[in-house]
Amino acid sequence: MTHLPALLEEHDLAGALEWLETQPPYAIADEIARMDAVESVITFRLLDKDRALEVFEELDPVDQQQILQGLRDQAFRDLVENMDPDDRARMLKEAPAKVAKRVLAGLSAHERQMTAALLGYPEGSVGRYMTPETVALQQDLTVGQALEVVRRRGAQAETIYTLPVVDRGRRLTGVVELRELVLSEPGAMVSDLVVTEPPRARATDPAEDAARLMRETNVLDLPVVDSEDRLVGLLTSDDAFEVIEAADTEDVARQSGAEPLERHYMSVSVFRLSRVRVMWLMLLMVAATLTVSVTQLFENELNAVTELALFVPLLIGTGGNSGAQAATAAVRALAVGEVRTSDLFRVIWRECRTGLLLGCMLAVVGLFVGSFFVGWDIAGVVAITLVVICAWASTVGGTMPLLAKKLRIDPAVVSAPMVTTLVDATGLVIYFTTAKLVLGV
Amino acid sequence: MTHLPALLEEHDLAGALEWLETQPPYAIADEIARMDAVESVITFRLLDKDRALEVFEELDPVDQQQILQGLRDQAFRDLVENMDPDDRARMLKEAPAKVAKRVLAGLSAHERQMTAALLGYPEGSVGRYMTPETVALQQDLTVGQALEVVRRRGAQAETIYTLPVVDRGRRLTGVVELRELVLSEPGAMVSDLVVTEPPRARATDPAEDAARLMRETNVLDLPVVDSEDRLVGLLTSDDAFEVIEAADTEDVARQSGAEPLERHYMSVSVFRLSRVRVMWLMLLMVAATLTVSVTQLFENELNAVTELALFVPLLIGTGGNSGAQAATAAVRALAVGEVRTSDLFRVIWRECRTGLLLGCMLAVVGLFVGSFFVGWDIAGVVAITLVVICAWASTVGGTMPLLAKKLRIDPAVVSAPMVTTLVDATGLVIYFTTAKLVLGV
Numbered sequence: 001m002t003h004l005p006a007l008l009e010e011h012d013l014a015g016a017l018e019w020l021e022t023q024p025p026y027a028i029a030d031e032i033a034r035m036d037a038v039e040s041v042i043t044f045r046l047l048d049k050d051r052a053l054e055v056f057e058e059l060d061p062v063d064q065q066q067i068l069q070g071l072r073d074q075a076f077r078d079l080v081e082n083m084d085p086d087d088r089a090r091m092l093k094e095a096p097a098k099v100a101k102r103v104l105a106g107l108s109a110h111e112r113q114m115t116a117a118l119l120g121y122p123e124g125s126v127g128r129y130m131t132p133e134t135v136a137l138q139q140d141l142t143v144g145q146a147l148e149v150v151r152r153r154g155a156q157a158e159t160i161y162t163l164p165v166v167d168r169g170r171r172l173t174g175v176v177e178l179r180e181l182v183l184s185e186p187g188a189m190v191s192d193l194v195v196t197e198p199p200r201a202r203a204t205d206p207a208e209d210a211a212r213l214m215r216e217t218n219v220l221d222l223p224v225v226d227s228e229d230r231l232v233g234l235l236t237s238d239d240a241f242e243v244i245e246a247a248d249t250e251d252v253a254r255q256s257g258a259e260p261l262e263r264h265y266m267s268v269s270v271f272r273l274s275r276v277r278v279m280w281l282m283l284l285m286v287a288a289t290l291t292v293s294v295t296q297l298f299e300n301e302l303n304a305v306t307e308l309a310l311f312v313p314l315l316i317g318t319g320g321n322s323g324a325q326a327a328t329a330a331v332r333a334l335a336v337g338e339v340r341t342s343d344l345f346r347v348i349w350r351e352c353r354t355g356l357l358l359g360c361m362l363a364v365v366g367l368f369v370g371s372f373f374v375g376w377d378i379a380g381v382v383a384i385t386l387v388v389i390c391a392w393a394s395t396v397g398g399t400m401p402l403l404a405k406k407l408r409i410d411p412a413v414v415s416a417p418m419v420t421t422l423v424d425a426t427g428l429v430i431y432f433t434t435a436k437l438v439l440g441v
Numbered sequence: 442m443t444h445l446p447a448l449l450e451e452h453d454l455a456g457a458l459e460w461l462e463t464q465p466p467y468a469i470a471d472e473i474a475r476m477d478a479v480e481s482v483i484t485f486r487l488l489d490k491d492r493a494l495e496v497f498e499e500l501d502p503v504d505q506q507q508i509l510q511g512l513r514d515q516a517f518r519d520l521v522e523n524m525d526p527d528d529r530a531r532m533l534k535e536a537p538a539k540v541a542k543r544v545l546a547g548l549s550a551h552e553r554q555m556t557a558a559l560l561g562y563p564e565g566s567v568g569r570y571m572t573p574e575t576v577a578l579q580q581d582l583t584v585g586q587a588l589e590v591v592r593r594r595g596a597q598a599e600t601i602y603t604l605p606v607v608d609r610g611r612r613l614t615g616v617v618e619l620r621e622l623v624l625s626e627p628g629a630m631v632s633d634l635v636v637t638e639p640p641r642a643r644a645t646d647p648a649e650d651a652a653r654l655m656r657e658t659n660v661l662d663l664p665v666v667d668s669e670d671r672l673v674g675l676l677t678s679d680d681a682f683e684v685i686e687a688a689d690t691e692d693v694a695r696q697s698g699a700e701p702l703e704r705h706y707m708s709v710s711v712f713r714l715s716r717v718r719v720m721w722l723m724l725l726m727v728a729a730t731l732t733v734s735v736t737q738l739f740e741n742e743l744n745a746v747t748e749l750a751l752f753v754p755l756l757i758g759t760g761g762n763s764g765a766q767a768a769t770a771a772v773r774a775l776a777v778g779e780v781r782t783s784d785l786f787r788v789i790w791r792e793c794r795t796g797l798l799l800g801c802m803l804a805v806v807g808l809f810v811g812s813f814f815v816g817w818d819i820a821g822v823v824a825i826t827l828v829v830i831c832a833w834a835s836t837v838g839g840t841m842p843l844l845a846k847k848l849r850i851d852p853a854v855v856s857a858p859m860v861t862t863l864v865d866a867t868g869l870v871i872y873f874t875t876a877k878l879v880l881g882v
Binding site: 024026030033034058147150151154155159160161178179182183199215216217218220237238241244245248249251252253255256257258261264265266270271273274277278280281282284285286288289291292295296299302303306309310311312313314316317318320321322324325327328329330331332333336337338339343346350353354357358361362365366369373416417420421424425428 | 465467471474475499588591592595596600601602619620623624640656657658659661678679682685686689690692693694696697698699702705706707711712714715718719721722723725726727729730732733736737740743744747750751752753754755757758759761762763765766768769770771772773774777778779780784787791794795798799802803806807810814857858861862865866869
């Protein structure tokens with residue numbers, strides 16, 4: 001099947017319209033996300049009204065506001081009025097003030113109020129992702145009465161599968177699943193089906209923590225409460241999924257020493273791509289001048305045994321790789337909750353032994369490889385350095401993310417490149433010092 | 442609150458029992474996953490029967506089979522009979538043949554049949570993760586009749602929120618959500634509520650693709666069909682979440698040049714930790730001998746201008762970082778579906794320009810930093826090398842994951858360390874060649 005951009009490029013309007021009518025909304029959203037601002041608005045306008053809303057809901061906030069800016073008033077109002085309040089709040093956050101004002105002005109009073117409430121929560125908090133439209137039940141209902149409440153108020157709610165149970169003061173006392181109601185006799189009491197003390201999140205908690213809690217507890221939706229334990233919304237599993245995916249993408253980018261891209265990889269400009277990368281690259285290069293100083297410090301040794309220079313890239317490369325492995329493992333284990341900051345000393349001990357073991361294995365190979373290029377004495381220096389460097393790099397790599405977390409810095413900022421750069425400089429010291437001791441230069 | 446290991450270490454049995462009675466199942470599972478084999482079985486035996494099943498369901502397959510091995514017959518049978526068929530199939534896959542045989546022998550005929558069917562699907566396929574226990578509806582029912590079917594057969598099913606609709610030959614014709622049934626009049630027809638041509642997966646498809654499709658289409662559960670489009674099960678969103686999390690963990694590990702750990706980071710042995718890392722580390726070190734050869738090749742230039750050696754770690758480090766950024770971005774964009782293999786040339790063009798831009802910015806800083814240590818001529822060589830190395834590294838880093846995918850290799854195998862190692866050797870060639878041309882040595 002021909003892709004949309006090809007059809008547009010050939011000015012095949014009939015073909016493009018047919019493509020847009022037959023493809024599912026997520027596939028259309030995918031194509032739009034890859035386009036630049038002008039193309040995406042043109043394509044969007046080709047959609048009929050119902051499909052337009054479906055496609056719009058699949059887009060990222062940044063793409064959404066780009067499209068809104070290109071729409072006339074009626075189409076604009078229809079779209080924003082029909083969005084979920086949490087999606088709308090997130091989109092508004094990304095929009096320029098002018099667009100945001102236009103959005104809020106166009107909304108019905110009810111929708112405007114909900115959106116404004118969500119915008120009151122801090123960025124990245126549960127409140128920004130939850131849906132405020134829930135069906136809450138009182139504990140003293142029968143199953144039949146409860147189902148009646150669900151029927152009456154369910155059309156408004158984003159989900160009716162998880163039904164929070166609240167007391168007279170709207171304080172969360174439990175949760176009942178729609179499944180339980182449907183499978184029970186109408187005369188049974190809701191109170192007999194309720195799960196009391198359910199896992200919950202505060203609206204001001206970080207959304208990532210709440211999403212991870214949902215994963216651990218395997219609940220479909222998580223009740224969200226305020227500081228007095230009053231129900232304010234539900235975090236649904238698709239929003240939780242989105243939160244975790246965004247957090248993982250951010251972690252992955254940070255691990256390579258880059259800031260996360262806020263938009264689709266194929267649609268951001270080269271300048272933006274460079275901007276998210278240049279800061280760390282620059283910082284790391286400046287930090288790497290330490291290696292220049294260290295090498296200068298040992299210039300005499302290097303001049304006395306020029307063959308030492310041959311192994312510098314191999315040794316610091318191996319040290320860097322070994323440190324990167326440990327750092328990446330530690331960052332991931334922290335992210336999914338396998339390692340806690342209180343495990344610091346156990347992690348040091350684990351990584352130090354792992355690094356030593358790895359170093360010994362590499363040293364055997366390194367000795368033979370080295371002897372192929374230089375004498376056994378220098379090859380011996382290379383082998384010893386490999387053992388020490390690996391133990392050191394693994395320990396540093398495994399420890400730094402935990403230390404970062406203790407200092408309340410995102411552990412993912414302790415990226416593989418950062419560990420590599422640190423290990424480069426210290427690895428040189430290890431190498432030249434070993435050479436000095438063994439060769440007596 | 443004191444943690445469980447501390448209580449056990451102090452032989453505070455009463456304290457441990459109280460801890461086990463008051464903590465939620467996932468927290469207990471978390472502690473058990475961190476323990477060694479003996480500790481975990483002892484802890485598990487302290488749980489009462491109902492809690493034991495809840496905790497057991499939260500554990501990973503490898504931990505599950507470890508615990509089963511330590512249980513007596515009755516407790517053993519109770520546990521496995523009550524597991525979900527898909528969880529049981531995955532656990533069996535990890536178990537030694539002896540344990541697997543004991544499990545299958547202990548099951549009721551019905552459960553054994555379902556498990557055997559799931560085990561027939563290839564590893565990592567949708568069939569291994571789906572639940573075969575669904576409530577399927579016929580299209581010609583009224584809503585009232587459909588709800589009656591759900592009530593009668595729902596207790597057996599893992600979920601009743603997504604109800605696949607099938608024809609007389611059990612071929613999937615649509616999907617209806619329980620939500621729609623509950624919110625409609627009993628006299629309405631199911632056929633009016635059905636979503637036709639719903640997204641679906643084949644049981645033999647890779648589970649990761651199906652899970653990503655669920656994310657894109659925002660469905661709660663995905664119908665699973667056989668090669669003739671007959672319904673065989675449902676992939677639920679919690680299983681999809683698990684699939685994606687495992688895939689991401691694997692990608693992250695691969696990106697640092699390590700194989701993924703199959704168990705909890707804190708409970709695996711140092712030998713296992715080393716085993717997942719040593720293969721790539723060794724391979725990369727051997728590949729790094731290329732840098733030794735290259736350095737040897739340019740030994741004359743290096744001896745003529747010994748100051749060139751000062752900048753080797755800085756230059757190859759920066760090239761490596763820049764390549765790692767591009768490679769990581771490309772791997773992630775491929776994983777979440779933002780980049781396709783057909784984008785190869787667009788990615789090359791993007792990364793080449795990005796790398797040039799980054800290189801120019803770094804070169805300005807590099808020139809001044811360099812002039813601090815050496816003369817302007819050598820600093821100039823460093824600056825020029827930075828531009829070329831960054832453009833080259835970004836292009837290579839961004840391209841290799843796409844090429845890997847074209848060759849049907851997991852793109853994540855093109856790890857940052859692999860790109861770094863490749864860029865190390867080629868970077869040296871760039872550096873020394875530039876020096877030769879500029880300085881005329």
